[in-house]
Amino acid sequence: RKEVEQDPGPFNVPEGATVAFNCTYSNSASQSFFWYRQDCRKEPKLLMSVYSSGNEDGRFTAQLNRASQYISLLIRDSKLSDSATYLCVVNGMDSSYKLIFGSGTRLLVRP
């Protein structure tokens, strides 16, 4: 089993739609969780950290479910500019300093 798994998509949604991505992780002791966004041929950039109580940043909401070992990202009112690949990141099994990326979920927002 991979340490971090994501549905690769692509998710193809119209502008204004709400879309949700999940990411599962295998290390029950993980403490650090993040969502990153990566545009084509660019470096990943931090979208938001994920806190135990869940957190929101504008149209984006991240949640953590420790019991089921997954994190989620909800995007409301999708914009064309949201089209990108979304990567979840979790610290790894044998070290809290080892940050493991999921393979990414591709989002395409159409007009």
Place this chain on the structure above:
Amino acid sequence: SQTIHQWPATLVQPVGSPLSLECTVEGTSNPNLYWYRQAAGRGLQLLFYSVGIGQISSEVPQNLSASRPQDRQFILSSKKLLLSDSGFYLCAWFPGQQNSPLHFGNGTRLTVT
């Protein structure tokens, strides 16, 4: 503020040639440093990480090596490149505290011909 510099941005190298990619971080001390590789259309693969000078953890056995000669310098090397070494190489730093994010350099796009 902290910044991370990675160079070169693009590199084309023949098979069998050596490689040296350099990454430096400014504005912080004792960062955790990382090298990731992303093959075309694939996810990020962790290659090496370092929690201090001279301390290197290798994640994937291959013909690459990493060194950390100074606190804020991280170097990725190879003595002989393979075609399969082509990809997008990303250096990143991490303060080490829980819920502190990873910060990436702009990446080096390596093509081995």
